[in-house]
Amino acid sequence: MKKVVRIASFAIVLFTGVVSQAQTSTGKSAATTLNVNLDNAYDIQIGQSSVSIDMKTPVHFQQGNNSGKQTGHVVVSSNTGYEVKVAAESELLNNGTSIPVSTVTVTPTLGEYKGAGTAPTATDVTLTQNDLAVGTEKTIIAKNSGETKREYDVVYAISAQQANQYLNKTTGVYSTKVTYSLYAK
Amino acid sequence: MKLNSHFILIALMTPILIIGQIKTAQTQVNVTIAQAQSITITQPSVDIQLTQMAHYISGNTSSVQTNHINVGSTTNYQVSVKAESDFLSFNGSNSTIPVNTIALQTTMGSDLTGSNTPASATTIITPSVTLGSADTIVIKNAVAEGARGYNVTYAIPATKTIYYLNKPTGTYTATVIYTLASQ
Numbered sequence: 546m547k548k549v550v551r552i553a554s555f556a557i558v559l560f561t562g563v564v565s566q567a568q569t570s571t572g573k574s575a576a577t578t579l580n581v582n583l584d585n586a587y588d589i590q591i592g593q594s595s596v597s598i599d600m601k602t603p604v605h606f607q608q609g610n611n612s613g614k615q616t617g618h619v620v621v622s623s624n625t626g627y628e629v630k631v632a633a634e635s636e637l638l639n640n641g642t643s644i645p646v647s648t649v650t651v652t653p654t655l656g657e658y659k660g661a662g663t664a665p666t667a668t669d670v671t672l673t674q675n676d677l678a679v680g681t682e683k684t685i686i687a688k689n690s691g692e693t694k695r696e697y698d699v700v701y702a703i704s705a706q707q708a709n710q711y712l713n714k715t716t717g718v719y720s721t722k723v724t725y726s727l728y729a730k
Numbered sequence: 731m732k733l734n735s736h737f738i739l740i741a742l743m744t745p746i747l748i749i750g751q752i753k754t755a756q757t758q759v760n761v762t763i764a765q766a767q768s769i770t771i772t773q774p775s776v777d778i779q780l781t782q783m784a785h786y787i788s789g790n791t792s793s794v795q796t797n798h799i800n801v802g803s804t805t806n807y808q809v810s811v812k813a814e815s816d817f818l819s820f821n822g823s824n825s826t827i828p829v830n831t832i833a834l835q836t837t838m839g840s841d842l843t844g845s846n847t848p849a850s851a852t853t854i855i856t857p858s859v860t861l862g863s864a865d866t867i868v869i870k871n872a873v874a875e876g877a878r879g880y881n882v883t884y885a886i887p888a889t890k891t892i893y894y895l896n897k898p899t900g901t902y903t904a905t906v907i908y909t910l911a912s913q
Contacts, residue, residue, distance in 0.1 A: 573769045573909070573910045574908060574909045574910070575771040575799075575907075576771060576814075576907045576908070577774055577775065577798070577905075577906050578776070578903055578906075579778070579792075579904045579905075580776065580903050581777075581780060581818060581832075581886070581894070581901070581902040582777060582779050582781060582900075582901050583894055583897060583898075583899050583902060584780070584781035584899050585899055586780075586781065586782050586785070586786055587783065624783075624786055624894070624895050625896060626896070660787065661787070661789070661888035661889045661891065662888070662889040663892075665895070690895070691895040691896050692892075693783070693891070693892075694787060
């Protein structure tokens with residue numbers, strides 16, 4: 546049985562020999578078409594799910610205060626140019642008492658590049674400080690070219706001018722939900 | 731006396747044999763062993779998807795193309811690969827995406843003669859080859875094989891996806907050419 550099988554394989558060798566006789570001595574070639582299918586893809590992540598600004602000391606009420614830099618707070622991946630917009634879900638609320646969310650400014654700065662390979666150019670990014678607004682999206686980041694895993698650091702701040710809005714309020718935690726949205730540019 | 735009669739008999743037979751040889755005829759049997767080689771590519775078209783952000787972040791590969799390269803050779807052989815152009819084609823003309831953003835990952839495939847012949851111990855496969863317009867050797871084998879398959883995966887590594895950013899969406903193509911030759 547084994548012998549029969551070996552004969553069969555030899556027959557194949559002879560057959561291929563016949564086929565290739567017309568080929569040149571430099572060898573034979575065969576080809577395939579390789580397709581790379583490209584489509585748009587976008588992703589945005591928030592690094593810290595909760596951020597606090599303390600208004601606890603006289604200095605805070607006089608000079609304002611901020612959250613400190615939230616490193617890698619907004620992480621963007623986009624295969625094209627993009628914009629990041631921010632909006633608040635509500636005013637700052639505490640058991641029915643509210644403080645205008647517009648008293649809080651959002652300041653983005655360029656963070657680290659965490660994508661693969663060399664960091665792409667960041668000279669085409671425009672960063673804009675903006676006050677938060679309820680239901681109104683405000684652009685804080687605009688970049689002409691896409692990249693993967695670009696981090697932006699963010700500071701939330703209550704300015705000295707706005708600090709008086711926090712006077713004469715019940716103590717406690719005033720909070721809102723802040724949403725960042727990514728758009729193709 | 732008895733010895734003598736034996737001698738005579740042998741002496742008589744010998745001339746008969748000689749007469750017989752005069753009537754022989756000859757033919758020559760020629761076995762022509764030509765160098766025979768063949769190469770075929772099993773899948774005429776292969777896809778790599780860059781359609782999700784995970785693909786752009788981590789890179790992506792085609793599925794494994796089983797027995798993509800099918801080689802038969804009556805001599806030792808080598809298989810080289812190249813792309814037709816240094817750049818992927820888009821809508822019929824060259825794009826700015828270099829073909830060297832794509833790597834070829836090759837592994838031993840199956841015996842395709844039907845005889846379950848084990849892979850040659852002399853086979854040397856370069857596991858990863860970056861595509862380019864110049865030939866790069868992928869497979870070398872010091873002995874002949876009837877019909878041997880090699881599996882191929884095409885890969886865009888994470889470090890190269892940056893070349894695919896900020897490009898019009900659609901299908902970018904490269905013609906990949908495999909060449910079989912004796913070593």
